[in-house]
Amino acid sequence: MAKNEFICDCNIIHENIVKDTMNRMPESDSFNKLAKFFKILGDTTRTKILFSLDQNEMCVCDIANVLGMSKSSISHQLGTLRKSGIVKCRKQGKEVYYMLDDDHIKQLFEVGLEHIKHKNFVKEDFDEK
Amino acid sequence: MAKNEFICDCNIIHENIVKDTMNRMPESDSFNKLAKFFKILGDTTRTKILFSLDQNEMCVCDIANVLGMSKSSISHQLGTLRKSGIVKCRKQGKEVYYMLDDDHIKQLFEVGLEHIKHKNFVKEDFDEK
DNA sequence: TTAATAGTTGAATATATATTCAATTATATT
DNA sequence: AATATAATTGAATATATATTCAACTATTAA
Numbered sequence: 001m002a003k004n005e006f007i008c009d010c011n012i013i014h015e016n017i018v019k020d021t022m023n024r025m026p027e028s029d030s031f032n033k034l035a036k037f038f039k040i041l042g043d044t045t046r047t048k049i050l051f052s053l054d055q056n057e058m059c060v061c062d063i064a065n066v067l068g069m070s071k072s073s074i075s076h077q078l079g080t081l082r083k084s085g086i087v088k089c090r091k092q093g094k095e096v097y098y099m100l101d102d103d104h105i106k107q108l109f110e111v112g113l114e115h116i117k118h119k120n121f122v123k124e125d126f127d128e129k
Numbered sequence: 130m131a132k133n134e135f136i137c138d139c140n141i142i143h144e145n146i147v148k149d150t151m152n153r154m155p156e157s158d159s160f161n162k163l164a165k166f167f168k169i170l171g172d173t174t175r176t177k178i179l180f181s182l183d184q185n186e187m188c189v190c191d192i193a194n195v196l197g198m199s200k201s202s203i204s205h206q207l208g209t210l211r212k213s214g215i216v217k218c219r220k221q222g223k224e225v226y227y228m229l230d231d232d233h234i235k236q237l238f239e240v241g242l243e244h245i246k247h248k249n250f251v252k253e254d255f256d257e258k
Numbered sequence: 259t260t261a262a263t264a265g266t267t268g269a270a271t272a273t274a275t276a277t278t279c280a281a282t283t284a285t286a287t288t
Numbered sequence: 289a290a291t292a293t294a295a296t297t298g299a300a301t302a303t304a305t306a307t308t309c310a311a312c313t314a315t316t317a318a
Contacts, residue, residue: 010190010200010264013224017185021195024184031176033245034238039171044164045276048154055153056146060295061139066150071139073277075296080275085248094285094294095142102248104240109163111233111240116162119214119231139294174306189265202307204266223264223315 040084041108045069045077050105053087057099169213170237174198174206179234182216186228 012018040046045067052058052066064074078098081087088101141147169175174196181187181195193203207227210216217230 010193012190012194013188014185014191017187018191018194021181021184021187021191025177025180025195028173030242030245031173031180034241035171035173035176037171037241037244038167038176038237042164042166042168042171043276044157044160047160047164047167051154051160052150055150058146058150059142061141062143062147062150064139065141065147066154070278071295072279072297075294076277079296085244091284091295096295102244104244107240108167108237111236112163112166113159115166115214115231115233116159172306199308200265201267201309204264205307208266220265220314225265 037084040080040086041112043077045073046081047109049074049077049081050086050100051109053098053100054106054109057097059095059097061095063098166213169209169215170241172206174202175210176238178203178206178210179215179229180238182227182229183235183238186226188224188226190224192227 041050048067049063052063058066060071060075060078063078064071067074078087078089082089082098082101086100086102086105087098089096089098091097170179177196178192181192187195189200189204189207192207193200196203207216207218211218211227211230215229215231215234216227218225218227220226
């Protein structure tokens, strides 16, 4: 295989590994969805909302008070979580009650927290800002 | 508890739930770290890199070719992944070989893909752009 | 020691997105 | 019907960040 078939300016050293890995790669769509899902979990406000809803179903006002944030902000985030199938809601009178709609959330939090526990020593400037 | 102790303009309906949840909330630092970790996984390029490294350790050039992206872009992302303790590397001659440095990645991918599988029906405009 | 190559890095740009604000909708109460 | 409340929504703003580009470092080979 000629050097120029590849995208970058390197002399390929591991042609077989590159080819095999390319063949095994799922279609981009899978990665897009997976990344989108993790991105949803990748926000402090949303992780707090999910932790809260793992304790009890709550109305928007409750969550806003637990987190000390505006109803509008919480509502926007709940919309995001709902559209991605992570929470669901039911309306009762004027209030809207939200609850978890994904069995995997607790599991993901546990694994995520395990990662943090094991990586708690400072990796260079990771914890700095 | 008076209405004004709470942050938002609602009349609190579930005072006990709000108080209990507040008491159970871990410190913000935990949520920051957890969200930061998930955010790292929440990018298509990085999920592709991690999938690739789950197959084989690879040098920067290999990964760039697998993904069809520039070395610079990949190197930036590898730096991000390394600082967050998700990948590690070893240098051999001119090349730098990267490999996974987190036992949880495969597990997280599996759970993430389960979520996607179950939520594959379109949730309103989630899949639109 | 000179040239070539693999990789890194900082700055710039373009894009995405979290929160705020103001306006609006839906429901309940008087 | 009129008012109050819970929640949603769209636009605006501010911030974060992915990729590109150009310059640079480290290592190998000539």
